[in-house]
Amino acid sequence: MPRAFSISALPLAAVPLALLVSSCAVGPNFVKPSPNMPARWSATAERNGHEGGSRVSASEPQPLAWWSDFKDPQLTALVNESAAQNLDVRQAALRIEEAQAQAQVLFGGLWPSLAANASWARQRISTNTPNGVLFSGAFSGALRGDPALGALITNPYNQAQLGLGASWELDLFGATRRGIAAANARTQAAVDSAREVLLTMVSTVAQTYISLRGEQLSLSILQRSLATERGILELTQERYKAGLTSDLDVQNASAELDTTRAQLPLVRQAITLDINQLGELMDKPPEALRHELAESRPVPPVPPVPPVVPIGLPSQLLRRRPDIREAEAQLHAATEQIGIAISEYFPSVTLTAGGGFQAESFGSLIQAASHFASIGPQINLPIFEGGRIRATVHLRRLQAKEAAVIYARTVVTALTQVEDALAAYGADQARQVSLQAAVKASRSALSLARQRYQSGVASFIAVLDAERTEQRSELSLADASTAVSTDLVHLYQALGGGWEATARANPASGAAAGD
Numbered sequence: 093m094p095r096a097f098s099i100s101a102l103p104l105a106a107v108p109l110a111l112l113v114s115s116c117a118v119g120p121n122f123v124k125p126s127p128n129m130p131a132r133w134s135a136t137a138e139r140n141g142h143e144g145g146s147r148v149s150a151s152e153p154q155p156l157a158w159w160s161d162f163k164d165p166q167l168t169a170l171v172n173e174s175a176a177q178n179l180d181v182r183q184a185a186l187r188i189e190e191a192q193a194q195a196q197v198l199f200g201g202l203w204p205s206l207a208a209n210a211s212w213a214r215q216r217i218s219t220n221t222p223n224g225v226l227f228s229g230a231f232s233g234a235l236r237g238d239p240a241l242g243a244l245i246t247n248p249y250n251q252a253q254l255g256l257g258a259s260w261e262l263d264l265f266g267a268t269r270r271g272i273a274a275a276n277a278r279t280q281a282a283v284d285s286a287r288e289v290l291l292t293m294v295s296t297v298a299q300t301y302i303s304l305r306g307e308q309l310s311l312s313i314l315q316r317s318l319a320t321e322r323g324i325l326e327l328t329q330e331r332y333k334a335g336l337t338s339d340l341d342v343q344n345a346s347a348e349l350d351t352t353r354a355q356l357p358l359v360r361q362a363i364t365l366d367i368n369q370l371g372e373l374m375d376k377p378p379e380a381l382r383h384e385l386a387e388s389r390p391v392p393p394v395p396p397v398p399p400v401v402p403i404g405l406p407s408q409l410l411r412r413r414p415d416i417r418e419a420e421a422q423l424h425a426a427t428e429q430i431g432i433a434i435s436e437y438f439p440s441v442t443l444t445a446g447g448g449f450q451a452e453s454f455g456s457l458i459q460a461a462s463h464f465a466s467i468g469p470q471i472n473l474p475i476f477e478g479g480r481i482r483a484t485v486h487l488r489r490l491q492a493k494e495a496a497v498i499y500a501r502t503v504v505t506a507l508t509q510v511e512d513a514l515a516a517y518g519a520d521q522a523r524q525v526s527l528q529a530a531v532k533a534s535r536s537a538l539s540l541a542r543q544r545y546q547s548g549v550a551s552f553i554a555v556l557d558a559e560r561t562e563q564r565s566e567l568s569l570a571d572a573s574t575a576v577s578t579d580l581v582h583l584y585q586a587l588g589g590g591w592e593a594t595a596r597a598n599p600a601s602g603a604a605a606g607d
Contacts, residue, residue: 116264116266117265117269117270118265118431118434119430119431119432119435120427120431122273122423122428125420125423127499127500129409130507131406131407132150133403133511133514136515137511137515138150139518146400146580147401148402149400149401149403151402152404153408153412153589154403154404154584154588156589157590158589158590159171159298162298162392163394164301164389164392164393166384167297170297170374171294171297174293174373174374175290177375177376178373180293181286181293187282187285188282188286190282191275191281194275194278195276198268198271199272201268201271202272204258204259205258205259207258209255209256209448210253210254210255211251211252212250212251212253213250213251214248214249214250215248216247216248216249249452250453251452252450252451252452252453252457253448254449254458255447255449255450256447257444258444259443260443261440261442264438265435265438266435267431267435270428270429271428271432274424274428275425277422278422280421280424281422281425284414285414287414288414288415290591291585291591292585293373294590294591295581296369299578299581300370301366301370301392302391304367305388305391306570306573307362308363309388309390310359310567310570311360311388313563313566313567313570314355314359315356316566317559317562317563317566318353320559321345321348321349324348324555324559325342325346327545327546328341328342341552344552344553348556348559348560352563367382367386391577392577393577397580401517401583403514403583409507409510412587412588413506413587414591415588416499416502416506419499420499423492423495423498423499425495426488426491426492426495429491429492430488430492432488433487433488437474437481439471439472439474444466445465446467447464448465450462450464506588509586510586513586516579517579517580517583520576520579523575524572524575527565527572530565531565534562534565534566537558537562538561540558541554541555541558541559542555542558
């Protein structure tokens with residue numbers, strides 16, 4: 093994709109003469125903001141991670157294609173296909189081209205305009221007007237015996253014309269150059285906006301895919317629970333027939349089975365929603381990915397999350413987060429608009445020239461006597477504007493201040509999102525470790541409760557409680573495993589990386605343009 097137009101990228105010989113002789117551009121020049129960034133992440137964030145689990149490291153930057161670290165080829169394929177097909181990404185790419193076209197339109201203002209014209213008209217001037225007196229006199233003279241005058245001025249008459257016209261508004265005070273710089277900045281903002289859309293899309297694909305695998309894991313847990321509960325129901329029925337227990341145990345076992353069965357439709361619905369959302373992200377109709385994604389697979393990453401997650405330093409967010417880069421570009425554009433407004437205080441100079449041939453007939457059109465020409469400057473100096481220019485300058489300064497505030501807020505938000513993602517990642521890892529121990533213990537408790545009940549030592553209530561605890565623990569562990577993987581996606585998204593690799597692999601997304 094072509095890069096945005098920029099004056100510095102043009103050959104020196106191609107710059108108009110006025111640009112070389114008039115380097116005065118009024119208004120402030122843009123200076124890159126330097127926000128006060130912490131040298132390192134907070135102590136809480138850097139201590140993130142459970143002993144023996146995944147930890148974070150600021151010694152190296154975040155990987156580009158971070159989804160590859162999830163070791164799931166299907167996830168990688170979905171990300172790549174979405175980057176090429178997603179409608180939001182394609183719309184963002186079109187906005188880049190629109191911004192580039194606008195920059196090219198403004199760039200044309202640096203050059204003179206030249207136009208050719210040709211016309212023919214047959215006209216009659218009313219003789220009841222001051223101009224018509226000449227024609228009236230001509231006719232009177234002709235009637236008095238002056239045929240030369242009558243031949244010279246006739247009414248009606250023909251007029252044919254061929255000509256060229258040129259005009260050139262000199263950019264003496266930099267309004268056009270400021271406009272081009274602002275347009276280039278808006279193009280860069282469009283590029284970074286496309287990168288943000290791409291990053292959001294990639295993260296949404298990963299989160300939805302992880303959610304799908306988590307729902308499928310929950311479904312398999314419920315199906316295993318159903319098998320267990322059917323076995324418990326059969327056990328109570330056998331004991332009831334043998335007179336070893338009451339019908340109450342049978343009804344309780346049956347109710348527990350139906351309660352678990354009632355959860356299945358909700359889980360299947362969630363699976364359908366995830367599959368349809370992934371299809372939507374790839375511009376596919378609902379159910380288009382059902383066959384491809386119906387088979388249950390482990391929650392990525394497989395194997396579990398990497399032992400070390402590189403996150404880089406806080407200062408690296410300034411160039412890595414697309415929303416920060418976009419806010420900086422918008423601040424640049426707003427700063428250039430101040431100079432454009434200030435330039436209205438000063439005179440504008442336009443050089444005009446025109447010439448060609450005029451005659452009453454085409455036969456005499458290109459004769460020397462038919463030649464006409466004009467040349468000269470036109471100067472406009474604002475004298476009274478009713479305060480419009482002053483108000484416009486004030487407005488542009490306020491808009492630049494607002495853009496600076498938006499930039500500062502974007503930086504603070506980025507830092508907060510990373511710290512929050514790190515906190516969630518650490519907390520869910522700790523929860524996952526505890527739930528792994530809880531699942532192991534609950535399985536043993538259920539096995540012991542069934543044995544004791546079968547031997548007549550324990551009541552059926554103990555079996556129900558153990559079975560419920562085991563099911564809750566397994567579902568909670570599945571939720572925690574999904575949460576840890578989702579937290580990792582949130583962390584990578586907060587760090588801002590990933591758009592580079594996807595944009596290079598899919599140039600049509602537009603996010604690879606410019607820098």
